[in-house]
Amino acid sequence: MIEGLLGVPIITLESLGKRVSSPEPTTKVQNVPLDLAYRQGERIGGRYTVVDVLGKGGFGVVYRVRDREDNRELALKTFRDEFILDPRVRSQFRQEALTWVALGRHSFILQAEAVHEFDGRLFVAMDYIAPDENGLITLQDHIEHYGPNLTDRMIGIWAVEFCHGMTHAYANGIKAHRDIKPANILLESGIFVKISDFGIAASLQISDLPAQLLSSFGLTTFRAQGKTLIGTLGYIAPEIYAGQSADIRSDIYSFGAVLWQLCAGSPRPPFWEWLRRAPDAPTTYSILSGSKIPQVERVFWSVIARCSEPAPNARFQNFDEVRHAIKQALDQSGDDKFDFVVNTAPTFAQLVNQGASLRTLGRLDEALECYEAAIKLDPKKPAVWVNKGNVLSSIGKLTESMQAYEHALQLDPKFDAAWLNKGIQLQKTGKLPEAIECYDNTIRLNPLQSVAWNRKGGSLVAQNKIEPAIECYKKALEINPFDEVACTNLAEVFRRIGDDAKALTFYDRAISANSKYKKALIGKTETLIDLSRLDEALQLLDFVLTIDQEDFAALNMKAIVLCRTKRYRESIQLFDFLLANSGTDLEVLWTNKGNALAELEDWKGSLECFDRALAINPTYRSAVSQRSWVAKQLDR
Numbered sequence: 086m087i088e089g090l091l092g093v094p095i096i097t098l099e100s101l102g103k104r105v106s107s108p109e110p111t112t113k114v115q116n117v118p119l120d121l122a123y124r125q126g127e128r129i130g131g132r133y134t135v136v137d138v139l140g141k142g143g144f145g146v147v148y149r150v151r152d153r154e155d156n157r158e159l160a161l162k163t164f165r166d167e168f169i170l171d172p173r174v175r176s177q178f179r180q181e182a183l184t185w186v187a188l189g190r191h192s193f194i195l196q197a198e199a200v201h202e203f204d205g206r207l208f209v210a211m212d213y214i215a216p217d218e219n220g221l222i223t224l225q226d227h228i229e230h231y232g233p234n235l236t237d238r239m240i241g242i243w244a245v246e247f248c249h250g251m252t253h254a255y256a257n258g259i260k261a262h263r264d265i266k267p268a269n270i271l272l273e274s275g276i277f278v279k280i281s282d283f284g285i286a287a288s289l290q291i292s293d294l295p296a297q298l299l300s301s302f303g304l305t306t307f308r309a310q311g312k313t314l315i316g317t318l319g320y321i322a323p324e325i326y327a328g329q330s331a332d333i334r335s336d337i338y339s340f341g342a343v344l345w346q347l348c349a350g351s352p353r354p355p356f357w358e359w360l361r362r363a364p365d366a367p368t369t370y371s372i373l374s375g376s377k378i379p380q381v382e383r384v385f386w387s388v389i390a391r392c393s394e395p396a397p398n399a400r401f402q403n404f405d406e407v408r409h410a411i412k413q414a415l416d417q418s419g420d421d422k423f424d425f426v427v428n429t430a431p432t433f434a435q436l437v438n439q440g441a442s443l444r445t446l447g448r449l450d451e452a453l454e455c456y457e458a459a460i461k462l463d464p465k466k467p468a469v470w471v472n473k474g475n476v477l478s479s480i481g482k483l484t485e486s487m488q489a490y491e492h493a494l495q496l497d498p499k500f501d502a503a504w505l506n507k508g509i510q511l512q513k514t515g516k517l518p519e520a521i522e523c524y525d526n527t528i529r530l531n532p533l534q535s536v537a538w539n540r541k542g543g544s545l546v547a548q549n550k551i552e553p554a555i556e557c558y559k560k561a562l563e564i565n566p567f568d569e570v571a572c573t574n575l576a577e578v579f580r581r582i583g584d585d586a587k588a589l590t591f592y593d594r595a596i597s598a599n600s601k602y603k604k605a606l607i608g609k610t611e612t613l614i615d616l617s618r619l620d621e622a623l624q625l626l627d628f629v630l631t632i633d634q635e636d637f638a639a640l641n642m643k644a645i646v647l648c649r650t651k652r653y654r655e656s657i658q659l660f661d662f663l664l665a666n667s668g669t670d671l672e673v674l675w676t677n678k679g680n681a682l683a684e685l686e687d688w689k690g691s692l693e694c695f696d697r698a699l700a701i702n703p704t705y706r707s708a709v710s711q712r713s714w715v716a717k718q719l720d721r
Contacts, residue, residue: 123148128599130203131570133161133210149213159198160211175207179446182209184258185283186442190435193250195271195279200442204601204632217275224343225267225352227275233350237384240347241415243270244385246278248408251336255404259283261331265339266320266354267346318361319354323373323395326366334397337407341378341392341400348383355379355393384418385411433462437469440476449480467493467500478510486510501531509540517544535561539570546578554578567598573605580612588612601632607639614642619650637667645677653681672698676708679715688719 123135133150139160140147148161164178185197186209196212216222221230224243228235247270254262262269262283271279316325322338325331342354355378363369374395380386388410394400401407431439440455456473463469474489487510493503508523521544527537542557555578561571572595580588589612595605606629613622626643629636640663647656660678664671679694695712698705 122146128153128567128569129161129208130201131568131599132201133159152210158213160213161208162211163206163208179207181283182207183442183446183448185209186439188254188257188259188283189431189439191250191253193246193278193280194254194283195281197283198438198442200445202445204599204603206632211281212279214271214273214279217272221275222271223268224270224272224278224347227272228267228346228350229352231350235347235350237415237418240344240383240385241411242276243272243278243347244344244411245408247280247340248404248411250278250280251340251404252408254280254283255333261333262336262339263331264317264320265336265343266317267343270343319357322397323370324397326370326373329397332397333403334400337392337400337402337404338394338397340404340407341389344385344392345378345381345389348381348385348389349379384414388414431458433459433466433469436462437472440472444476444479449476452476453480465496467496467503470496471500471503471506474510475506478513483510483514499530501527501534501537504530505534505537505540508537512540512544512547517548520544533564535564535568535571538564539568539574542571542574542578546581551578551582569595569598569602569605572598573602573608576605576608576612580608585612585616603629603632603636606632607642610642614646614649619646622646623650637663641670641674641677644681648677648681648684651684653684656681672702672705672708675701676705676711679708680711683711683715683718686718688715691715692719 123129125135125137127135129135129148129150132153133148134153135148135150136158137149138146139149146163148163149158150161151158164175179200182197182200186200188194188197190196195214197209198212199210201208201210214222216226219230221227251262262280264282269280269282271281273279320339320342322331322335325335345355346352356372356376359372359376360369363372378390378393381389383389388407391410392400392407401410436455436459440452440459443449443452443455453473453476456469456476459466459469460473470489470493474486474493477483477486477489487507490503490507490510493500494507497503504523504527508520508527511517511520511523521541524537524541524544527534528541531537538557538561542554542561545551545554545557555575558571558575558578561568562575565571572591576588576591576595579585579591589609592605592609592612595602596609599605606625610622610625610629613619613625623643623646626639626646629639630643633639640659644656644659644663647653647659657678660674660681664674664678667674675694675698679691679698682691682694692712692715695708695715698708699712702708
């Protein structure tokens with residue numbers, strides 16, 4: 086444990102209190118050799134290897150990744166760095182991502198398979214849609230490539246698919262997409278529509294980023310009726326500019342603009358030249374409510390015109406109506422009839438993925454329901470029993486959890502994941518020899534299971550069996566030389582036995598594998614503090630707080646380091662912030678603030694802090710001893 090000022094221990098990562106939002110950083114960091122972006126070949130969350138960056142949109146960065154669990158390629162979407170520090174955006178994105186995942190698998194919706202939290206960020210794992218032979222992925226790409234040469238039949242197929250997808254979305258929790266545009270409609274093999282980015286605009290709407298920055302991302306931001314509204318210019322319905330809430334009819338208006346572009350072969354939406362010069366929301370509303378959409382000579386003109394009516398009540402009222410109108414227009418044109426049979430029943434795999442996402446988002450009861458439903462579809466799959474056991478463990482039902490693991494092993498005694506998770510639960514409950522036996526079974530069945538080697542090492546360390554633990558961690562590194570967990574575990578063992586040089590070597594190795602792995606960053610920071618390399622420690626702490634500004638322990642540690650560098654007033658500001666926002670460990674914070682005030686020879690203020698600490702915990706020894714010393718200074 087790092088000792089704090091005047092021998093007072095700071096809060097360690099193992100005793101985190103309430104997580105709070107931090108104030109502005111008090112240390113200006115320059116030339117920190119770390120960044121928030123992920124590079125090609127870097128692993129995200131130990132699971133996804135970055136293949137490429139697919140693109141940066143208005144809200145997020147999308148990485149093309151390979152899933153190490155099943156070797157599939159996926160798209161992984163997360164925040165742009167500009168948004169990562171806004172906890173309200175993160176919270177809203179969490180809710181929107183949950184709604185997107187809950188839509189399940191549908192033929193015409195881009196599948197959001199899972200939600201993860203890695204390195205202080207939320208990620209949505211989605212199906213990866215490869216470009217076609219011309220490099221085209223989105224509807225926008227197809228419009229720009231083919232122009233007015235798209236056939237009525239192809240436009241009609243895409244439009245009907247889109248309507249099917251939106252009908253499903255509205256029936257399953259989506260209130261409004263809010264950002265329907267050709268760039269958010271992907272095409273698989275150039276044929277199958279995949280609607281993307283549900284709810285992303287709703288997340289952006291509560292950010293405090295300046296309009297100039299948002300507009301640089303291709304977004305429009307404006308104030309209407311006291312509300313900040315965000316969307317993409319040319320697709321926002323007129324009533325939104327008047328301050329009304331978005332609903333299905335607003336999305337229908339946006340779709341009308343998309344359909345117009347397809348028919349006109351225009352890369353820009355209607356009214357573009359007028360809208361981009363409009364100075365404010367009232368002017369834009371006036372343009373949209375007083376203008377008729379330019380006519381196009383296509384079979385879908387009547388559909389476009391009704392979708393684009395300025396008054397919401399004059400439009401189609403749902404996407405089923407739009408779909409019927411599109412099919413009728415095609416039928417009347419003499420084109421061959423077509424229709425789709427869309428199966429929306431949840432599959433086993435979908436239920437399992439939904440359960441995993443709900444667990445990530447803390448919705449444990451709903452996750453359990455997903456696993457129960459999956460078990461009804463196929464009760465003989467041991468993996469879903471393991472997942473069920475993990476959720477039961479998370480909600481404290483340890484007996485039922487162990488029963489789920491045992492049931493998985495009855496189905497398949499050679500299922501290494503069941504032995505592994507059973508071992509993890511035994512380790513958590515302090516049954517270390519039994520846990521090691523489970524890990525040994527896992528390794529016997531799958532010698533390349535690095536998690537088992539890491540977990541076994543942790544159980545051995547807990548029994549003070551250091552040399553065998555080191556061998557376990559080295560085995561994990563033989564399997565994967567870039568295993569940040571094994572590197573960090575080795576670093577902590579070397580730190581425990583007093584070899585700080587080796588500890589730093591392995592912390593750096595972990596950070597080189599994953600520059601945002603917080604456990605390694607914090608461990609390296611603690612080692613630097615032990616070595617009195619305080620400026621470097623402050624740089625790392627500021628980077629940690631950039632990744633996760635709600636990290637209570639890092640904030641408190643930073644305040645301690647500021648004290649050690651004699652920046653007492655800055656440290657006191659941090660202690661005051663933590664005291665105002667934290668509900669736990671208050672006696673430690675009051676004592677640390679008292680020590681900082683003592684360094685400034687504010688004996689009276691210091692004594693008051695120690696009294697506050699002792700009012701919370703009368704037996705807190707550091708406060709007792711420090712109070713006695715300060716009281717003597719006050720009596721001089």
